[in-house]
Amino acid sequence: MQVLIVDDDVGMRLTLRRIVECEGHQVLVAEDGPGAVRTAMEEPVDIAFVDYKMVGMNGGDACAALHRVRPDAALYVMTAHVSSEAADAALAGGASAILHKPLDVDRLLGLIAARAERDD
């Protein structure tokens, strides 16, 4: 499984990377939307977790761009607080769900596991 973590916070990238790697998955990281799209063009991505609030391109738009590059990837937006309009826009752009911060890590791992099971 190739998991892409997109977050402008280095701590968030590092902790999520370690946790997901512990489960035996490959982790790719990017610190913004354009970086995420570049990574997705270079490497296959099965599932991506994208922070909503980022400089330049927000998580909703980043998901929409990733969806065009990797239409099969499952995309999740992570956010501390988001208006319902923004959440709707993100879901319309290709995101499967909105995950609230602080993250429920078990749920995140559950989503990855479910995806892995489906791919198998």
Next chain:
Amino acid sequence: MATAPELAPSEHNVVARPLVMATAERCVAFSRGVVLLTALAMLEGEVLLGNEPLTVLDLVVGVAATYVLGTAALSVMGRERPGLQLPLLVADMLVITGIIYLAGGVFSEYYLLYYVPILQASVRLNFRDAIASAVLSSGLYAVVGLSTGPDALIPVKAQLRATTFAASATFMGAFFGLLSREARSHLQRSHEMTELAGALAAKNRELQDKTRQLAEAQESLVARERLAAIGELAGSVGHELRNPLGVIRNAAYYLRKRLCEQDEDVREMVELMDTQVHVCDRTIAALLDFARPEQAVVEATDIHAVVEEVLGAAAVPAGVSVELQLDPNVPSVRADRHQIAEVFANLLSNACQALRDRGSIRISTGVEADGETVAIEFADTGPGIAPEHLDRIFDPLFTTKAKGIGLGLVVCKRFVERQGGTLEVRSEPGQGAVFTVRLRRAPTPDR
């Protein structure tokens, strides 16, 4: 802010006017009695006794009887009708003329009685009527003069006397007429002043009320604006704190995975971190709910499922027992499931804190008498809420807890009200507290 001085109407003026009028009426009744009695006595003397003069006793008895009769008549009649005053005065003058005629004509001293109706007219009627009375009495006196004398010849002395009287009567009527007009207008003015002072005092009270209302409105506006600003700031800070909190929670998760199995102390510390992150997150959630409330998604919600879900997730202390009295007939309600769960979690957590780890909580549901409202009660056996706190319990930033920012119940109330419901509290010190959420039942397809 300066306030206008309190003005009270002068009670002196209000009482003075009726008192003056009553006294004047008494005097009139008295004088009229004197005139009538004199006329009767004269008539009696002329017809029955020949020209025998009156004794002092006759006069004293007559005056006393007149006073008593006049006063009694006045008290029965109440106030004399204004339209009758002038005809009565004319009648008085005719009677006086009769007296003068009977008492020996123009040379009788009874002509002085004419001054009584003239004075009455001056005091009780107006200036014009006073002059008219003077002219009329002069005319009547002249008529008496004309009929005086055995050979219908008018002596010069009688002419002189009649003319002198006419002049003095007119002067007197004019003088007292003017005087009483002055007095009346003064009375009128003072009455108007009294009324004006009363009106001014009423306006003043109104102004003070308005000023107070304005001050209250301003205070509430300032408080609301300050609260909005605090909310906005707190919301932003809360939002920014969520990211580092998330990192801490992730790090704790990782540490638990890697180290906990090897070391019990590490596990304890990591769990502590997790719990504290959760506490921080609850506070931030309250701030964000307060600062940027989300739109309620109202749908038919099974309230019992929400209660059980909240109870399952809540950290109820070991010494606290929770008793459920869920009415199976309760229908689905109109509610935002997420928000109402937050309300229940908050009420449950408050109850646990009030019990200080010991006591019981009863959660009961039921349909109200109207059949449209579902009530959900959270009752605890804690110390209750002090009466002075009860009114302020839903005020933003009001808290009696050592930990807490005073937004939990505010947000709960907002959530419930946004879904068309109400949140109420009742409590007596020492008797615990009962929070009641009332929500409307969801419309059913067959209804």
